[in-house]
Amino acid sequence: MSFALVSGADDSPVILHVPHSSREIPAEVRAGIVLDDPALERELDHITDAHTAEIAAEAAALAGLTPWRFVNRLSRLVVDPERFPDEREEMLAVGMGAVYTRTTHKEVLREGDGRPGPLIERYFRPYAQAMSEAVADRLAATGRAVIIDVHSYPTRALPYELHGSGPRPPVCLGTDSFHTPPELLAAASEAFSQIGETGLDSPFAGTYVPLEFYGRDPRVAALMVEIRRDTYMTEPGGPATAGLGALAQALARLVDAVPKG
Numbered sequence: 650m651s652f653a654l655v656s657g658a659d660d661s662p663v664i665l666h667v668p669h670s671s672r673e674i675p676a677e678v679r680a681g682i683v684l685d686d687p688a689l690e691r692e693l694d695h696i697t698d699a700h701t702a703e704i705a706a707e708a709a710a711l712a713g714l715t716p717w718r719f720v721n722r723l724s725r726l727v728v729d730p731e732r733f734p735d736e737r738e739e740m741l742a743v744g745m746g747a748v749y750t751r752t753t754h755k756e757v758l759r760e761g762d763g764r765p766g767p768l769i770e771r772y773f774r775p776y777a778q779a780m781s782e783a784v785a786d787r788l789a790a791t792g793r794a795v796i797i798d799v800h801s802y803p804t805r806a807l808p809y810e811l812h813g814s815g816p817r818p819p820v821c822l823g824t825d826s827f828h829t830p831p832e833l834l835a836a837a838s839e840a841f842s843q844i845g846e847t848g849l850d851s852p853f854a855g856t857y858v859p860l861e862f863y864g865r866d867p868r869v870a871a872l873m874v875e876i877r878r879d880t881y882m883t884e885p886g887g888p889a890t891a892g893l894g895a896l897a898q899a900l901a902r903l904v905d906a907v908p909k910g
Contacts, residue, residue, distance in 0.1 A: 651727075652776050654783055655718040657709065662791040663716035663904050664783055665709060666798045666857060669725045670702035678727050678768070681759055684752070694886025695753045696725060698801040700893060704881070705799045707897035712904040716797075719783055721776070725749070726758070728773040730780070731798075731857045734765075743809045747773050753807040781859040788868055795833065795907050798823070798857050798873040799900070803884060806852065813852050819845030819880050820899075823873030825856040827864050833872050836906035841899045844880060844892075874900065 672693045732738045732747040744751025748765035752758050787794035806813030820841040838847050856871035881892035
């Protein structure tokens with residue numbers, strides 16, 4: 650299975666979503682990537698949200714009410730489950746739609762259009778369906794679902810970033826006008842205040858909500874947590890530092906601050 654749903658408490662509405670933490674690329678997908686092995690490893694260093702699965706796991710263990718976790722086991726170079734799979738996706742402008750054709754430095758990753766269809770059918774749609782089912786399950790169990798997206802980003806902007814000239818605070822909170830209630834945003838700002846300044850929608854904006862619920866169901870709340878990598882790891886792609894534990898504690902505080910129903 651290319652993703653894992655880790656069970657939490659029956660009465661928890663929270664799903665910690667970790668889409669970009671893995672470096673794993675199946676052999677048949679690797680065959681379609683034109684980079685040689687050293688270049689691919691360098692690209693994975695830049696594009697992977699390293700150690701975010703560990704941050705989410707530690708936070709889940711620390712939280713008073715254990716959240717659910719939905720974790721992508723494959724690299725975003727296979728498919729990026731958070732992109733729109735069609736022309737709505739603004740990252741198509743830099744070759745980074747649901748199936749990437751360019752690297753973080755705008756070099757060729759896949760020739761042509763990267764044959765997105767087969768990868769979307771094999772990896773993207775099953776992932777989206779499973780995440781939709783996880784959200785529906787939380788709605789049925791608790792009457793609401795709260796998706797907290799766990800990401801990281803580099804200290805210095807990479808060439809592919811469309812909005813890289815703005816502030817790059819220790820923690821960036823990505824929001825959606827429909828799915829991010831003010832109380833969730835306030836809870837996140839408070840929870841991460843001990844890490845440092847929290848910013849809003851810069852350098853990355855928006856949240857992830859499965860398309861089945863996106864813009865339709867106000868019972869689904871969502872917030873993206875983007876952590877600047879120098880706060881918890883050696884860049885690019887290096888080991889975690891002592892900051893990881895503090896971030897896990899902050900994320901646990903946010904989980905505990907989410908109303909239970």
